[in-house]
Amino acid sequence: MPNPRVLTGIKPTGVPHLGNYLGAIQPAIELAKTHDSFLFIADLHALTTFQKREQLIEDTYAVAAAWIAHGLDPEKVVFYRQSDVPEIPMLAWVLGCVLNKGLLERAHSYKDALANKGLTEEEVNMGLFSYPVLMAADILAFDTDVVPVGKDQQQHVEICREAARKLNLAYGDVLKVPVARIDEKVMTIPGLDGRKMSKSYDNTIKVLGTSEKDLQKKMVGKIICDSTELGQPLSTESSTVAQLYALFADQTKNDLFLRRAHAGRIDPDDASSEAFGWGTAKKELFDLLLERFRRDRAEYDRLMADRGHIDQLLQKGAERARAVASTILARVLTATGIRPL
């Protein structure tokens, strides 16, 4: 039995931050060890909200470089750019012909644009409206078994399943019906201000593509802490610094960090030793991040300086992806009568 096939897409919207790393990149790399893995950069989806040309180009490279720098093996995982696989938008057209407009009107991507982004029906572009159709094609073009996504994408996977079921009902058993895998356990990583770390809150820590100085001063240094007086015990319970430290330190290191913080002293057993305040705690976190990501940071910079190499890797990935998608698209085109047998 081949391993189950897992597929997921990432929108190229900036250099991934620590929340993306812990919530998406690391779990996907882990999953690739036991699954036949397809991972792609959803650049066509990114276009549904306006991007500046240079930004989209830059972000696509940044996302590719970040995933590889963090350990994705492009030999093992089929890693590609969505737009390099024209079979996907072609399948999307066919799926658009079996999905109902009413269902798409209830999709999050569209409702969110109307409700939260303040757009009117006149202003919403068709790409955004049919976002779930393209996403269904992303998934169905590869006979995917499992789609690991955040809770916000669950409904889109449901629409994908509906598309597969309707096509199968009309034309026989043509497409594999995938399942979503929602990992409830994935924690929400806090950002500089204690809210969920997110691009949209501008509260992120980016360990890649950031100089040491900026990482220390503009990111770790900007984590909001309480105003405990220097030398007094620090309360670590709801501290972002302590939470992030715990995510990256081994048990022994973390225990020492906590003992120091709770004593407010560098040497927790010596009340006359130097004070351990939030400044020192942040320096410890900064050192820990540097140590943990030293290799990844260097690899990211190396890749970003050699974009031809990233192009090559993505091109190779696209060839492998197209080999699979073209077979499945042919099956669909034949079943629907677009192609004779």
Ligand code: ADP
């Ligand atoms: P952002 O909120 O910065 O725009 P995205 O929505 O593009 O991030 O998220 C991309 C992936 O990273 C998703 O799988 C999402 O679940 C994960 N992710 C983003 N922020 C966090 C966070 N703070 N904690 C855990 N996972 C996160």
Ligand code: TRP
């Ligand atoms: N819509 C997803 C997001 O916003 C990205 C995505 C596009 C995707 N196509 C996909 C995820 C296919 C899983 C499978 O995060």
